[in-house]
Amino acid sequence: MAERMRLQGRTAVVTGAASGIGRAIAVCLARKGCHLALADVNEAGLAETADLAKAPELRISRHRLDVSDKEAVEAFPAKVTAEHPGVDLLFNNAGVALGGSFEQVSSDDFEWLFGINFWGVVRLSRAFLPLLRQSDDARLVNLSSVFGLVAPPGQVAYAASKFAVRGFSEGLRHELEGTTVGVTVVHPGGVATSIAASARAPSGAAEEEVTRRRKSFQKMLRLPAEAAGDIIVRGVEAREQRILVGKDAVALAMLARLFPVTYWKLLGSRLRS
Template sequence: MATWGYRGTAVITGAGSGIGRALAFALAEKGMDLALVDIREDRLEELRQALASNQRKVTIYARDVADRDAMRRLPSDVAADHDQVSVLVNNAGVALGGQFDQVAEDDFDWLMNINFRSVVDLTRAFLPHLREAARARIVNTSSLFGIIAPPGQAAYSASKFAVRGFSEALRHELDGSNVGLTVVHPGGIATNIATDARIKIDAPPEEIEKRKQSMNKLLRLSPEKAAKAIVEGVEKHRGRVLIGNDAKAAALVARLFPETYYRLIGMQMKGNDGT
């Protein structure tokens, strides 16, 4: 049976809600101290108070992961408050819907900076610290849309495929070292990502809201179950974790039908949406 072999502190970005918040509780239960990062200080403060009963050291850092200078300083800020960092969870992410030619360059860059560049920046910043731990792990959150690429998700899929490619290559580079890497592909997890998404379509506000509600209907699995699957994957040193039957099915269909998978998946998605 696998045992939890990580000690010290876990750094979690996007910790204020969803999977990041659930992971904070799950890792605290494993005995980890926590350094929690999110752009929303109110969410971080509420989480810190909720974690008080776990009797772990919890510090919060209200930072924008797209701020490169702030991310470069983060390891020293965390080191001033904590002992050894042994787990880094690059979880922060945003969504952006719309056909490629509808999405402005600034919006595309905004998403890529948060979803992908911050993963690279934080990995680069924390890797020297992780190498000092007896055992360490990097956990990078990709997506179901890092396995399949539906229309209207060119920017989001580009970022999540980039996270996947970066993570797989780095995992191979780290093979045999004290630092392991797990890339996570969540399916429809009940988080705020659809509600908070930027939607770039030529439509009235009520149509945009309707689309967000339709997407929310597909987000069924609880963040707590997702966090449990991630922790189990880390505990068992898995390189990839697929979360939810939708992610598992999509991975299989995409592997079997690499050029035509969306014909099958698209029909299924329409059926689930009631259209």
């Protein structure tokens, strides 16, 4: 059994840290004695997270960052190392949602989603990998989704981005095998965050339909974000390569494994009932 990763005294970069799972990860890391570089477009939320995580012995820096901005991402490591001696962990958590069928979602909206959910992960991983390689014990943690395990109708764009994160993470893990950098992919199930309420709707969609879908989706978001953060950080400490967050994620992973082609026939009929 591999030795547990020691987080005390390490430095972690957390994107999407202003709320939800990102905030929960940051606060949990801080309890473990981990220094933090927190990033998000929401500066007020970042300040709240930093206040929740603060401790006398910790270095906590805040950085406004749009992960879809290629130039900003390339410049970000230098801003982090201006305030921290190095980086040991990168949590690529920032993400957005987009509802609607493939025919409803415009090409522009599809590309907007991928710019954040996928290219943000890829570019940040590329930007920080040299720093992670300098650490004697580093970890790259990429947030996929339960929709990186199954792909329901009405979530084609989102599922595509999260399956892409999964594939990228697994391939990169194999390439980095034998180095000091481990790779973990995380599949959260229904976590109680604002992702459903803030999801972008396809242009032209009826307001009543959008509201109905958001309310229906929100009902499935039950696991507290704090619990999700604890599960993720414990999994990182245990050097898990894949972390399933929530009983629903565990069940869907099993369903997709047993019925890789027909899982939606089984799941869809149950949801309708």
